Amino acid sequence: MVDIQTPPSVRVVGGERRRSPGSLALGAHAMLTLAFLYAPIVVLVLFSFTRDSFGVRWTGFTFDWYVRLLADQRLLTAAMNTLIVALISTIVSTIIGTMTAMAMERYRFRGRTGFDALLYLPIVIPEIVMALALLAFFAFSFGLLETLFGIRLQFGLATVTISHIAFTISFVVVVVRASLKGFDMRLEEAAQDLGANEWQTFRYITLPLIMPGVIGGALLAFTLSLDDFVITFFTTGSGVSLLPVEVYGQVKRAITPKINAISTLMLLVSITLVFLSQFVQRRREI
Amino acid sequence: MNNGIAVDLRNVVKRFADVCAVDHISMQIRDGEFFSMLGPSGCGKTTTLRMIAGFEFPTSGEIFLHGRSVGTTPPFRRNVNTVFQSYALFPHMTVAENVAFGLRMKKTPPADIARRVTEALELVRLGDYATRRPRQLSGGQQQRVALARALVNHPEVLLLDEPLGALDLKLRKEMQLELKSLQERVGITFIYVTHDQEEALTMSDRIAVMNAGRVLQIGTPTEIYERPVCRFVADFIGETNFIEGRVESVEPGGIATIISDDGLTLRGQAIRPVAPGANVTLSIRPEKAFLSVQPPPPGTPNCHQVRVERIAYIGSDTRIDVRLGVRLFDLWEQNSRSTLDRDAYWQPGETGYLWWPAENAIILTE
Numbered sequence: 132m133v134d135i136q137t138p139p140s141v142r143v144v145g146g147e148r149r150r151s152p153g154s155l156a157l158g159a160h161a162m163l164t165l166a167f168l169y170a171p172i173v174v175l176v177l178f179s180f181t182r183d184s185f186g187v188r189w190t191g192f193t194f195d196w197y198v199r200l201l202a203d204q205r206l207l208t209a210a211m212n213t214l215i216v217a218l219i220s221t222i223v224s225t226i227i228g229t230m231t232a233m234a235m236e237r238y239r240f241r242g243r244t245g246f247d248a249l250l251y252l253p254i255v256i257p258e259i260v261m262a263l264a265l266l267a268f269f270a271f272s273f274g275l276l277e278t279l280f281g282i283r284l285q286f287g288l289a290t291v292t293i294s295h296i297a298f299t300i301s302f303v304v305v306v307v308r309a310s311l312k313g314f315d316m317r318l319e320e321a322a323q324d325l326g327a328n329e330w331q332t333f334r335y336i337t338l339p340l341i342m343p344g345v346i347g348g349a350l351l352a353f354t355l356s357l358d359d360f361v362i363t364f365f366t367t368g369s370g371v372s373l374l375p376v377e378v379y380g381q382v383k384r385a386i387t388p389k390i391n392a393i394s395t396l397m398l399l400v401s402i403t404l405v406f407l408s409q410f411v412q413r414r415r416e417i
Numbered sequence: 418m419n420n421g422i423a424v425d426l427r428n429v430v431k432r433f434a435d436v437c438a439v440d441h442i443s444m445q446i447r448d449g450e451f452f453s454m455l456g457p458s459g460c461g462k463t464t465t466l467r468m469i470a471g472f473e474f475p476t477s478g479e480i481f482l483h484g485r486s487v488g489t490t491p492p493f494r495r496n497v498n499t500v501f502q503s504y505a506l507f508p509h510m511t512v513a514e515n516v517a518f519g520l521r522m523k524k525t526p527p528a529d530i531a532r533r534v535t536e537a538l539e540l541v542r543l544g545d546y547a548t549r550r551p552r553q554l555s556g557g558q559q560q561r562v563a564l565a566r567a568l569v570n571h572p573e574v575l576l577l578d579e580p581l582g583a584l585d586l587k588l589r590k591e592m593q594l595e596l597k598s599l600q601e602r603v604g605i606t607f608i609y610v611t612h613d614q615e616e617a618l619t620m621s622d623r624i625a626v627m628n629a630g631r632v633l634q635i636g637t638p639t640e641i642y643e644r645p646v647c648r649f650v651a652d653f654i655g656e657t658n659f660i661e662g663r664v665e666s667v668e669p670g671g672i673a674t675i676i677s678d679d680g681l682t683l684r685g686q687a688i689r690p691v692a693p694g695a696n697v698t699l700s701i702r703p704e705k706a707f708l709s710v711q712p713p714p715p716g717t718p719n720c721h722q723v724r725v726e727r728i729a730y731i732g733s734d735t736r737i738d739v740r741l742g743v744r745l746f747d748l749w750e751q752n753s754r755s756t757l758d759r760d761a762y763w764q765p766g767e768t769g770y771l772w773w774p775a776e777n778a779i780i781l782t783e
Binding site: 315318320321322324325327328331339340 | 470471472491492493497498499501503505506507508509518519522523566567570
């Protein structure tokens with residue numbers, strides 16, 4: 132029989148963990164940061180349910196503002212426009228962005244480095260500059276088309292959509308490229324070896340494997356388009372309006388909890404999309 | 418029309434920028450043959466394989482698959498399949514979907530696909546793994562899936578790019594025998610790329626030894642080992658002793674007498690015609706030379722009294738280094754007696770008589 136003894140020098144440690152002042156401070160710091168980030172949003176959401184018609188005092192709970200929202204034709208139209216623009220621009224920019232990302236990852240061509248830099252520029256360019264540039268560009272093009280061919284074009288949903296495509300492509304490229312970085316090119320060779328032509332290879336091998344990146348890019352583009360104000364403001368022209376611009380217009384007239392309500396709904400959509408994209412990108416690692 | 422030739426390479430050249438990866442290669446691979454391309458890395462064997470697969474197109478020269486020229490045919494229009502070194506299994510598909518991929522691309526009826534996939538998985542003994550994902554399998558199993566995925570298409574030729582490279586030694590030896598028996602069962606032409614000479618010797622019907630983009634010798638394992646045509650082949654396949662010298666005289670039958678650079682008189686077998694005065698290299702395999710305590714009968718060729726410098730007992734053999742002229746000469750003696758008696762083995766410092774029959778030494782001119 133083997134005699135097992137506990138060495139006398141071993142003392143049992145643990146049971147309670149002592150909190151040092153440092154770790155307490157760290158915890159407090161984390162809480163403060165969170166509060167700093169989310170307190171305004173909490174206030175916004177909270178006051179979308181107040182009875183007070185100025186939305187500054189808490190006078191009781193109501194869903195009234197949400198109900199009134201549904202009756203506001205202007206807001207509903209703006210919301211619809213926003214969705215249409217976001218949907219179309221997301222589809223187009225995802226396709227172009229994915230193709231661009233593939234080209235950048237796959238091929239070595241003249242001017243690739245320069246093109247690479249140009250591609251990322253829209254992400255860092257001040258949005259107001261981008262907006263003014265688009266405005267000037269459209270005004271110039273419309274003038275040119277009218278003098279040359281007599282075609283009259285106007286600002287509207289089309290110009291906003293084109294503008295949104297223009298500024299979201301870069302974001303899609305960044306996200307899709309990241310997912311292409313780890314892609315094993317030999318899988319494509321294997322597919323071709325097994326009789327898949329270029330399209331089938333893309334359809335059955337490349338696309339499914341980079342899909343999390345593509346979806347992530349698309350969701351990012353959609354979210355960006357959904358709540359963009361500056362570029363939208365400059366490129367819609369008169370007559371049509373999108374949600375962020377419409378909200379801004381209403382705020383200028385009067386601040387009511389209705390604005391809080393619509394903002395809360397927009398927030399909800401954005402948060403859902405961000406979580407969705409996080410979820411999709413995490414699935415990749417499984 | 419193709420006279421039993423599966424793959425015919427004629428003067429194939431492949432240049433990448435200014436590097437010539439494949440330099441005028443010509444070879445014919447027969448139907449149903451296990452053919453290996455053997456050489457050090459960078460010798461052009463993988464590039465040649467990739468040209469047969471269609472991943473690279475030759476800079477010049479022609480490639481025929483069963484008589485059809487396929488120079489610039491893309492891989493998906495060639496009835497040739499590849500087993501990649503990295504296996505390249507599709508991670509988002511199950512084992513069965515991986516194996517079915519080629520058939521699906523060819524629009525094979527689903528019922529046929531199901532049957533053939535099952536057959537192929539049975540063939541590589543992975544019948545129970547159909548619904549697994551590649552990453553749930555061991556390296557050896559993944560390797561067999563890659564094999565099934567290729568074989569299920571009944572290719573004209575199966576290309577294998579160092580498929581056993583990533584496996585550990587024991588598994589590799591098992592797979593070598595398994596691959597060989599599989600090839601014999603399915604009767605498909607295998608073209609196998611490897612840098613492992615033992616692997617090539619074990620499995621191949623014929624071997625092409627390559628170096629620096631050229632084919633140096635094509636032959637059966639025996640031909641390659643016993644009758645190497647040049648110094649590189651003799652050195653790359655197995656081990657050997659080289660002795661440089663000059664031809665003194667040649668007898669009918671190709672036996673030549675050679676005076677080595679350090680003045681030894683040696684006799685060997687010329688593979689190619691040699692003339693007196695030519696500079697040659699003698700290649701003597703370590704297992705083809707002998708060391709005896711007593712002097713061999715007078716007139717024994719290549720007999721020299723030598724001193725044992727080093728010995729290494731490796732179980733089946735004892736490797737003995739003896740001093741022959743200026744060099745150490747390596748010879749292997751089989752330990753055919755089971756004994757602990759020290760006297761039964763050579764010890765450093767002892768002297769003995771080294772000799773070999775003239776035909777055991779090969780005279781190389783290149």
